[in-house]
Amino acid sequence: MSASDALFEPRKQRRALVARLFHAACVLITGGAVVVLGVLLYRVWHDGSELLSLEFLDRFPSQITPEKAGVKSALWGTVWLIGLTAAVAIPTGVGAAVYLQEYAPRNAFTRLIQLNIANLAGVPSIVYGLLGLAVFVRWLRFDRSVLSGSLTMSLLILPVVIIASREAIAAVPNSIREAAFALGATRWQTVRHHVLPAAAPGILTGVILSMARAMGETAPLIMIGALTYIRFVPGGTHEAAPGLAGWVGWFGEAIRDPFVVLPIQIFNWAEQAQPIFHKLAAAGIVVLLTVMLILNGAAVVLRAFWQRKQP
């Protein structure tokens, strides 16, 4: 062994052993997580598959004939909740991120805002429930409605949306902005045509992750009073008058309706005594996971689409 070999390979065997051990540990941890998830999915599928059918999606929960129960009210409640939450949280969150990253001066005040946003991301969700109860349900008199629920959820996910969007916008190379300015583009044109498209995949990832969180969240919704057994969907009991005005009126009524969401319906079933309800809970979990899978899948597809559009 020459002197240079000794220089480059001190305690080589021991280092190689540590490297292999680390590799094995990583495989073990990942494998363990996948196995646990697999067992969980298998058990849920095993318990719930016999009740799963397309009708399961289109039937209301039932106490007296549980074998003919379904998740219609909960599924539509979740769709309304997530739809409204997205409509409120995405423009607000991305707008705040653009302002903080592209427009706001770097001073103590904006640093304070950023610190607060980071802190808000760690606040327990029940606190948002209390806030929603006080502000939306009571003060603004939205009652225990899907509107109150989605505004509360919007507050809950806003910090995550803002942080993820800021990270994505910050990752856009400055040379792109400078090139746009050099060609005479305004700040708005730069943001609209160059920064946002380049940051879109990252923003989208953050948005989808926070939507998935909103979909599985229950504590704040229980706080504002969504733990409810209902046999109708928001808007399902109102007639829309013809024309745009009629539709807007219907929408206004629908968002003031009480609602239930999938996790709460699952909880309601899992708590009951008879085994048939536990099967219903398992079937409900399969539906919730499928909706999440569709959402996450859409994110992957959209991200690939945006990335391909990049020069």
Next chain:
Amino acid sequence: MLPKSFMRSVIVVLVTGLGVSAASAQRLSGRVKVDGSSTVAPIMMAAAEMYGEQEPRVQVTVGISGTGGGFKKFLEQRADLRTDISDASRPIKASERELAAKFGIEYIEIPIAYDGIAVVIHPDNNWCKDLTVEELRRIWSPNSQIRNWSQIRSGFPDVPLKLYGPGPDSGTFDYFVEAIVEKEKACRNDYTASEDDNVLVQGVTGDKGGLGYFGFSYYVANKSRLGLVAITGEGGKPVKPSVETIRNGTYSPLSRPMFIYVNKEASYRPEVKGFVNFLIDNAVKIVEHPTVSYVGLSSELYAAGRERFAKGITGSVFATPDAAGKSLEQVYLGR
């Protein structure tokens, strides 16, 4: 006595008959907001569903906030946020009655069903057939040192005792502790506690030295996996819970009544009136439905409830101090 009760039932039949014919002449619509105990919820959900078949344009929503949480929404300061009906696994408390008086809320109290609390063991436990209230008190009292079956009664084998029971947020906990330990919220805390009765079922089925308690319907749903303990109360004889012993009151002290409280003002609304009358008229069918599996009251008690509702008699019969410990028959029928 006989002619009076006969007259009463004639009046009741007439009143409800009129109600039904008026309802069928004109379809009702509107919303009925129900909230309260998770124990009573299956009754209200089944009732809401059956009523929906009769009156499809009335939407009954059932919230599950617990008995105390339900009363908070029932006795809400803002009238527009109040629920119409609160379902409860215990009578309304003094503090809640004060709140009602403060906000000027009048309510009609109607007993609706019984629930038994089953004391259960592992099915392989062949030594414990019955326990006395006194033995249960020694097991569950605060700072109890009993950790082995042999400490409960001489003759029981040397098997470690593992306890399972609901947590302190549960109405079942409140009732059990008050009936057994007789001190509110005073109970040992070194046991496996869960608000979900299914978790307790799992616990006792997996533990040969296990002892637990929870709602009778959870025992019925898991009969084959659990052993049932007979309870020796004041009667001196061990009694197992069953539909009969819970209904006739011999399974004492671990059977409890459940109630609904109807907001008086809301009771004038036809959809609320229709729903409550439907619930009382079909009560036995609803509460003893296999997927609800509670125990119905006697027909006299339902008649008394129907009459209280028809006459709009407000307030709780449990407001007087001497009502404590009395049966429903004693407080509602004066027997």
